[in-house]
Amino acid sequence: MDKITDFEQARLLYIPQLPPALQHGAAVEERCLGATVAAGGEEEIAALFPEIFGLPRVCFDQRAERAEGAPLAVGVVFSGGQAPGGHNVVSGLFDGIKSINGASRLYGFKNGPDGLIANKYIELDAPLVDRYRNTGGFDMLCSSRTKLERQEQFDAVFANAAALALSAIVIIGGDDSNTNACLLAEDFARRGSALRVVGCPKTIDGDLKNEYIETSFGFDTASRVYSNLIGNICRDALSAGKYWHFIKLMGRSASHLTLECALRTHPNVALISEEIRAKNIPLSQIVDELAAVVAARAGEGKNFGVALVPEGLIEFIPEIGVLIDELNDIFAKRGARIDALEDVDRESYITKYLSAKSVYVYQSLPERIRFQLCAERDPHGNAQVSVVETEKLLADMVRERLRAMMREGRYKASFHPAFHFLGYEGRCAAPSNFDANYCYALGYNAAALIAAGRSGYISCIWNMEMPACEWKCGGVPLTAMMDMERRKGEMKPVIRKSLVDLEGAPFKYFAARRQLWTKGEDYLYPGSIQYFGARKLCDDISETLKLEKGALRA
Ligand code: FBP
Secondary structure, eight states: OOSOOHHHHHHHTOOOOOOGGGTTOSOOEEEEEEEOOOSSOHHHHHHHOTTTTTOEEEEEEOOSSOOOOOOOEEEEEEOSSOOTTHHHHHHHHHHHHHHHOTTOEEEEETTTHHHHHHTOEEEOOHHHHHHTTTOOSSTTTOOOOOOOOSHHHHHHHHHHHHHTTOSEEEEEEOHHHHHHHHHHHHHHHHTTOOOEEEEEEBOTTOOSOSSSOSOOBTHHHHHHHHHHHHHHHHHHHHHHOOOEEEEEEOOSSOOHHHHHHHHHHOOSEEOOHHHHHHTTOOHHHHHHHHHHHHHHHHHTTOOOEEEEEETTHHHHSHHHHHHHHHHHHHHHHHHHHHHHSOHHHHHHHHHHTSOHHHHHHHHHSOHHHHHHHTSOOOTTSOOOGGGSOHHHHHHHHHHHHHHHHHHTTSOOSOOOEEEEEESHHHHTSOOOHHHHHHHHHHHHHHHHHHHTTOOSEEEEEEOTTSOGGGOEEEEEEGGGGEEEEEETTEEEEEEOOOOOOTTSHHHHHHHHHHHHHHHSOOOOOOOSOOOSSOHHHHSOOOHHHHHHTTSSOO
16 A cells, blocks of 8 residues: 555545544443344244343443543454445444553454454554555455354354453454354353454445344445446446346345445336245246336337346246255255266256256256356355356346247347446445445444443444434344344354345335336436535435435335
8 A cells, every 4th residue: 555546545534423422432321222132033042142142232322521441452353245434444443442541452353254263363553544544445454254153163263362362353244244243252151251242234235234223334335336337327328229238236135235226326127136036026027027128118219228137136036046045955965075076967966956846947047057056155055146147147038038029020129238247346445425434433333332341242323314423323232133044954043134125115116116217218327426525415325224214205
């Protein structure tokens, strides 16, 4: 980082705002808001987490005067995929623990949970932290997706934390990573240790949210980056009049990013995976409906359009979802054997263990997609949907359908699809003001939770439809968000992902307008993220949050 751009230089000077409760430092007054239960599978969760289950939600208020506490030694780690604002969580945490005692120390574990296990860390001092304020990316420490689940991993983390005399570990991650945080907190509590674990809700996917978490950090910035690009593509489609753009958008499971981008740009089509699953719409029907839209627009002389395809869609198409579940189980039980096979032998081996219906579905897919569905699983045993070219599968099938319609005299034009995958472009962008403020507050608030002696909690900021200076903060036990789910063929405790709610205001707003967007060119051009200038441009919140909080009527 020897040379930095004028933009970065100016951005380093941005001072994030803190909720009032934290404005006199991270030593705060704590209020308990009542005991919690689990999101589902309560008996199992209570039995698996006897030490930390059922703790109360807590909310913080400002102390009348600044208070000093004992110095803290805290370890921090990024876990999972990158999300804009991670560095601000670290700077907020750094400032928070220093506000409690200037002798507090912060250690950053390198390369995600791997660094926690292998004891790879650096001490984060003021000059280092200052260089990363308000920057995107996780490059200060880097990240990984390693799952903490084996006792020897917990033993290693505990030994490393003890060697550094840590008071707490802060895990910045999504649903799986915060599940790790919960397991770790339970393990430390069982040892009778005072070592605390606090999580911070990260993911561009926007699916780590629930009645306690209003949004995950990174969603706002990533959706703004994608919406800017989608707006540009809409304008190109309109200008050239000859391409159908199929844009796949990140979001491993949930379609929150696709929905938010649709609300910001008004594309001709936006598929929402959750709706497809709820209505049990098979692949053939999705293709029929897409082909009908292409043909109807072509009938009006419009051989162009823009369709948004959520990355997770493939798993939500009913028959393919069943196939993927079966494949995940096969990989969980026989992964080592499959890895040892030559490519040519893999298919016949795998299909031996699929149900008859799934064999049929599998064999009906193009070879490229079959190969992608059988690619290596992620560390949590899931198929890697980001490598599956769903947008190309759909366009290929639409082309076939249009050819059939042409033979029947129902379609006369030509269909030229163009493809885009928007994902990595947005994950490390410089955080919007919203994410810069949110992340800084999350980190600072994590320091308050640690100082309050809370373990197995996630840092929470509330009231986010209001300006940052009116936000509220506190913490919620991670067990309150947990449920039992099937992973690698076994039932495991996990934080429940939040999918798009078809009864929620954002989806209803979209559903009430999409017909108009299909036929016309109602495109919106949100432009790039604004960091400097009018508050209306710089401090706006996501459409999803506005609608969910009633700040915009559906
Ligand atoms: P997290 O849930 O860890 O935040 O990651 C989300 C995500 O960006 C998904 O949208 C995407 O499917 C996945 O990561 C890609 O993972 P990878 O970085 O391993 O390619």
